[in-house]
Amino acid sequence: MSNFDFDLFIIGAGSGGVRAARIAGAYGARVAVAEEHRVGGTCVIRGCVPKKLLVYGSHFAEDLDDAAMFGWDVPEKRFDWAVLRDNVLGEVSRLEGLYGETLGNHDVQVFKDRAVITGPNQIRLGSGRTMTAGKILVAVGARPALPDVPGVEHAITSNEVFHLERMPRRVVIAGGGYIANEFAGIFHQFGAHVTLVNRSDTILRGYDEQIVDRLVKISIAKGIDMRFNSAFSAIDKQEDGSLICRMNGCDDIIADEVLFAIGRTPNTEGLGLQEAGVKLSDNGAIIVDDEYRSSVPTIFAVGDVTDRIQLTPVAIREGQAFADTQFGGKKIRVDYGCVPSSVFSHPPIAAVGLTEGQAKNRLGTVRTYTSDFRPMKNVLAGRNERSLYKLVVDDGSDEVVGVHLIGPDAPEIMQAAAIAVKARLKKADFDATVALHPTMAEELVLMR
Structure with missing residues (x-):
């Protein structure tokens, strides 16, 4: 046992911080987390989870219109915002509870308070209590930026x-x-x-x-x-x-x-970082190395506060890699190549790998394949909206280096496609795969 109060003190109980706490705790580390708002962070409380539930709710607007062509009689279409809002907030509270249970199950001590770094191994809570830790992990995320505009x-x-x-x-x-x-x-x-x-x-x-x-x-x-x-x-x-x-x-x-x-701004103000010697970028992000260590050897950071790739799964991977490396005796590095992403627009977009322009700049000669089609459901519903699928292929190696989709369920399809790009499969592998019919996804293996 060290002379510190904790082996690891984490500031911020979002996706990256919770994962790091859980894994470090499983390795036997004495872990504490300070969270001044709600456990779960941006994604669970005010980001991707509640937003995706709103996306689901919004899709019923067109689905109910389309239902008539599929034989359904929907005599009245009326939307009640308050019902959806309250149900979404209720689900957020349920998930917050689950995140809290996860930390408790791994013997992580949670302080519902603001924490400020007062030294390389020292933290002060808003209550005035001071504690020490062998390592400090900052996982406070980012916040929406606002312009300097009157009103x-x-x-x-x-x-x-x-x-x-x-x-x-x-x-x-x-x-x-x-x-x-x-x-x-x-x-x-x-x-x-x-x-x-x-x-x-x-x-x-x-x-x-x-x-x-x-x-x-x-x-x-x-x-x-x-x-x-x-x-x-x-x-x-x-x-x-x-x-x-x-x-x-x-x-x-x-x-x-x-x-x-x-845009979003890293939440580094007022944390005592610069006073402790932590170097920040011009936009306030914590500068870290490939082990997520800042310029102060005992202070680390993961997630949006480092402003690398602001995605929840990336923060989770970083939190896991940090805990595995620092407390599990494993030297883990996160591979930032081929990270899939999506835009839950209407219709949604999904992508992995290089765009056509990026591929040309990096590889030289590339081939592109596209499928521009109207989904079967849209055809029967009388909706003219068309989907577009695109493959970007390195002409020299035949590797599929990019997949880009817009259309219904594009993000769901993309997760499997991302595996293929990550595995560096060739266009010939796509061509040799039997189509799953009738689906929209089959277009990925039918482009010639």
Whole structure:
């Protein structure tokens, strides 16, 4: 036993912190976690889990319309936001409890308090209590960024969406990333008029241009307004509660809610990091090496606070690798290549590997294969929306280096496709695989 109060003290009980705590505890380490908000972090409490439940709820808007062509009589279609909101928040509370049980089952001591680093091995809680630890892991995540615009206090972020008292009739969403596009689809399907404002002419940077172009066309066809090369100069609140967005680059916009989804900022302020000697990047992220060690040898960091790849599964892998390496005697490294990702837009996008442009820049000569089709369900429902699947192949090796999809269930299909890309399978392997018919996924092995 060391002379420290704990072998490991973790600040932040999100996905990465909880995984690190659980694994380190299983190795016999004395572990404590400080969480000033709720156990579960962004993903469980105010991120991907509740958002995905809203996505599920929003899909019923079109499903109920389509049902008639499949013989179902749905005499009335009425949406009650309060019912969905409260059910989602109830599920979040249930999951929070499960996360707490997981920590308890591994003898992890949880302090529901803010923690500040006061030295290489010392932490002070908001209550004033000071403790020591052999290693400190910072896993505090990130928060939605807000612009310096007059009236920005009248706007909301993705944190507040899940608590809205009522569904707004008019929503302006600022941003071009996955969060902005996901909430654009959600609000639209719930009956709101959505205007998506982006300061450049490109959305979803890093995704294949052909796939993104398809999403833009489908979104506009559905009735989502898109304003490119536009920025906010001010937000004015009117006596009736409505908001006037004063714009540069486009006409002013009247809204009931304004949602900013313009990026996320690492939560490093006020943690005592710089005072302890921890080096931060220009945007406040903790700089770490391949073992997640900061510039202070006893202080580590994983997840969004390091601003590498801001995805929950990546934070979990990092937390696991940290605990395995530091307490399990294993030297584990996370492979950041071929990380699949998705945008739960309407319809969703999924991708793994290189885009066509990236592959050309890196490999030289590439081949691309596409399947542009209308899903069987859309055909019978009389819906003209088309899906697009794309393979990017290294012409020299025949390896499939990228898979890009837009269409129903694209993220579900992508998980299996990501295994193929990770395994460096060739286009010939795809061609040799018998199709599973009738499915949308069979298009992956039928492209010639």
